[in-house]
Structure formats: C-alpha cells, structure tokens
Amino acid sequence: MQKSTWVATPNIAVVKYWGKKDSQLNLPANNSISVTMDEALSTKTTVEFSEKYKEDELVLNKMRASESDLGRAVKVLDAIRKMAKIKYRARVESQNNFPTAAGLASSASGFAALACAASDAAGLKASARQLSIFARLGSGSACRSVLGGFVEWKAGKKKDGSDSYAVQVASNNHWPQLRNVIAVVNPGRKKVGSSEGMELTANTSPLYKERIRTIGKTIAKMKRAIIQRDLQSFLELTMRESSHLHAVMLDTFPPIIYLNDISRQIIEGVHDLNAKKGRLVAGYTFDAGPNAHIYTLEAHVGEVEDMLSKISGVKKVIVCKVGAGPRRLPSSESLF
C-alpha cells in the first residue's frame, strides 16, 4: 500500500442542495447543479493505509481534527476499505490554501480530495461515479467536487444511495470566460450548521414542500442555460434560485437567516450594475453564510470588483475560473 496525494477544489451550486432523504447516507431531497472552482481555492490531502496505524487519524491544517470531522472521514474510509477488501487503518492529512472557517465550501473540496486520495491509496480504480458516492458519505455537496466543470448531483431513488452521485453536465472548457468573483464577508455572528438547518427547514417550513415540488423545472432550465451558454438565463436562474432557497430558510421556524446587511448591499450592487448595463452581466448566489459568489464573465470582472470595493464589509475578493476537478500529485508533494 502506498501513500497517495490529491488536490480538489470547492464547487458552488447554482441549484442548491437543502434537505436530506437520509442523513446517514447524505441522500438529498432534490437534484442540484454546481460549478467546480479552479485551484484559487483548494484542498490537498495525503492518505496512507498501513498496519502501523492502530486507528484512523485525521490531521486538518496541521491540527488534530474534531471527533465530528473524524467520524465523517471514517465513513468514507470504511466504504473504501469495504470495496478494496482491506482492513488497514489510515492516516489522513489535509490542508486548505484558504481559511477553513470562512464558509468557502472547504468540506466539499476536503471530502472530494479524501475520496480520491484514499481510493487511490487503497489500490482501487474507482470511477467518477464511485468516487462521488464515497465523497458524499463525508459531505453531501462534496460528491460534486470529484468532477470538473458543470456538475449535476442526481438525488437518486435507491435506499442504499447507489444511484445518488454526480455527473458532468459540461466540462471546464465549455464556457472558459465564466468567472466566480467571491466576496468574503465577515459573518460576525453564530450561524446554524447546514445539516441542522436542513432538517429544521424540512420539518417546519410550509414553503419547503413547494420548493421540492417545483425544483425539477429549475434543474432542467439551468442545464439548458449552461449547455447553450445562455448568460442571461444562467444569471437570472442563479439569482432567483439563491433567493428562493434563502426564502425557504427564512420560512423555517425558528427562521434561519444567513444573509446579512453586507450580503444585501451586494445583492443591490449586482442589480444596480445590471441595470446600468441594460442586461445581466453578473449574478449572485449565497450558500449557508453571508459570502457572495458572483458569477460573471472575464470581461466584467473589473466592474464587479469596482462595485464590491465600495462595500465596506467585504473583507477580501477572490476570482475563480471553472476548474478541471481533482488531480493526483506526485509523491514529492506528500503531506507526510
């Protein structure tokens, strides 16, 4: 058994995952669509299975991981051990090139890198489909990060989750001008974790049922917009879907509110920019936090950055291209 080191990147959904059919297997209530980012943000992970380890060990950014993170990693490792028919425990080291707590989808890149590196270290020749199932066990949205480009996570119908995996809608070369301008915003306050929040929404929001009932149409429209590189439709659908999800979060009891006054200023700034241009050139989406992901084209990145520079609560701006997905690193890059 040899060590394996992989790098993976976050993905930012344009049709969001919120609500589980099965919280052990992370089976989602609905299909979702995301764009995998390039390595402006990335997680590098080294895995080794060996008889020398008595228990699975997980080191995140040079710190021993929490019990909760370790437990999620063990679910992924167990599934890989079962398929590879090995019994060895593993050592996992993982490093982000960005702050973990900043709400930048580090669990997606982290569990995708883990699934790839651990499968490889275990000697499996796993397909993207299988890798996405492994990654999903650690974090639902991580299953979309095992592929580059534009990705759909099929919710699936089977109870064992064997048909709940990611497929590529289009590769990273399909729309090379597309950018995600990330506005990092200080959250400033405690937030509800997304697993807990999803469960609360599903149990208490009357509007959630309507979201689930109608989201198939949104998925179909979004795929068409991506395949046709229809910027107007892509941006409008992205903004509407983001607000639609945050509406359902607000309809939860007690309400879940991730958008703050800075997020609101960004929303207004994007609408003002689009109004000034007379067409949509930018579209925001927000995950379970106040950071904005603003999809735009290369030609408009400067205008989006100008707009953000006028909002005092924006701490940092990161520009991502569409990424190619995880890749194996040479052994010289091993973290241990």
Added chain:
Amino acid sequence: MQKSTWVATPNIAVVKYWGKKDSQLNLPANNSISVTMDEALSTKTTVEFSEKYKEDELVLNKMRASESDLGRAVKVLDAIRKMAKIKYRARVESQNNFPTAAGLASSASGFAALACAASDAAGLKASARQLSIFARLGSGSACRSVLGGFVEWKAGKKKDGSDSYAVQVASNNHWPQLRNVIAVVNPGRKKVGSSEGMELTANTSPLYKERIRTIGKTIAKMKRAIIQRDLQSFLELTMRESSHLHAVMLDTFPPIIYLNDISRQIIEGVHDLNAKKGRLVAGYTFDAGPNAHIYTLEAHVGEVEDMLSKISGVKKVIVCKVGAGPRRLPSSESLF
C-alpha cells in the same frame, strides 16, 4: 356643514396583507387579521367641506401633502361626497403624534381618521363597514383601523369592492393583558414602497402562489387563537406568518429585503427569551420595514424591554395596548 375632528390609531397585522386583486380599489389578494393599537401612537384629523374651498387641500403635520398623498385622500373624499350627495371641496389637516417616516403604519391611522372625520363632516351616519370601505380606498390596511380590538379584513369577491371591509373578531377588552412592544430601528437605507413591492411579488415570486393558496388556514387558526386567548398559538402563528411573508418578499425578483441585522438580532433575542422561559412569552412581527412589533403580555413587558436594551441599533421602544378604535374629538380640538 361643520368641521369634524377624529383620532385614529395604527393596526399591526398578525396575518398580513401583501398583494392586490385591484390596485385602484385596494382589493387584497387575501384576508388579513390585525390588532388595533391604543393612542400611544395616533393620528388626529380635522375635515371641513365648504364652498369656500376651490380644491381639496391636505395638510400633513403642518406641511402641504405630496401630490401622491393628496390623490389618495381625494379618492376617499370623492367616495364620501358621492354617498352624501355633496359637491363641496374639503380642507383636511392631519397630525401624527409620532414621526411619519418611521414606518409606524401612519397611513393606516391617517386614512382611518380621514374616513371617520370626513364622513362625519359630510353628515353621513356611516356604519363601521362603510367607514372601512372609505378608508381602504386611501390605504388598504387603513380599513382595519376603523375598528378597535382584533380585526379581520375580508378580501371579498365583488369587483366593486363592496364586500371588502373590516369586521371585529374581538373587542379591545377581550384580552386586556396583551401588549405590543414596538422596537423602532433605523432603516439606514432606501426601501421599496409596499404597493410597488406587492405588485413585484405577485408577478415574480413562485412561492407567493403557495402563500395565497394556504393562507385561509392561517386565518382560521389565528382567529381561533385570539378567541381562545391561546397565547402559545397566537405567538407562534404570529412569528411564523411574519417570516412566511418576508420569505415570499425575498423570493421576489429582484428580492425585497426589509429585515436588517438589527431585526435579526431582535428575532434571535425573542427566541432566546422564549427558550429561557421554557414557553412562548413573546412573538415578533415585521411589516415593510425593520421595526419589530413584539406581542407579549403585560407581565413580560419588562423582560422584552431588557432584551431590547442590549441591542444597540434599537433607537426607541414604545409599548401599546389593544386600542378601542377611532373616536370623535370635541370641536375645541379642531386643527383649524
């Protein structure tokens, strides 16, 4: 024809009005339920019809009113002239005992006082039903302020609006311990007007249809909670309905966001207080702005005020009881 002076008070809805079937007649898409406040906040209005006036004149807080406010007042005056079979133009003076722009439902108290004073000045013996129809022509929610206590505005079915009026669910003596603790919050930013916002929501929000489809059940539950003085149900329904409406506003495109970071702190403060008490003792509701209206009982007003005193963006706190509705003032109180 003699002058008449009336005082009326705002009402704060616990099942909200958002969306019109007819914007000329202010016919709402759904029934709504409100509580009329006492005279902690009030509007006093004097009306005189006379041949000496060449045109209708409207003075608000000692300033000549805007064309838009004048136009709304003329709709009310025209309806009253038609019923009273008079042709005289009118002079109207109106004063609030609170800042007009603070988002404290001054149009509700203002148009209710106008309907009462103008009907009286025109010599009509108008019923509450008729007064509520007059007030509705100026501002939809004003129709609920012509009655005291707990009030339902029936949306009605007729095209001419003759069955769209307010009825009393229970009088102001029904639940004498009930209080509305108003937290006045600096809006700090431009806001979308409610008429414009309602139209945008009805035209663009996919979740709005679901709200309208299901609101009949909320109305029935709220009436039962009021009649039974069931505080737990009343407070939970009030909070859920507020968030439900603000969710639909957020689902509008572009999104309408009235809640700000201070509103969010108040929401959390109320949930924290309820959690500490082990039962619901307070319930917030928000209209088209960031001010919070916190329904509670007299016994818990101190705890609610303590909670609000820890939130730095709360500028002022006003405590209202349930009010008895508009009343006629002696001629010595005339504004001109």
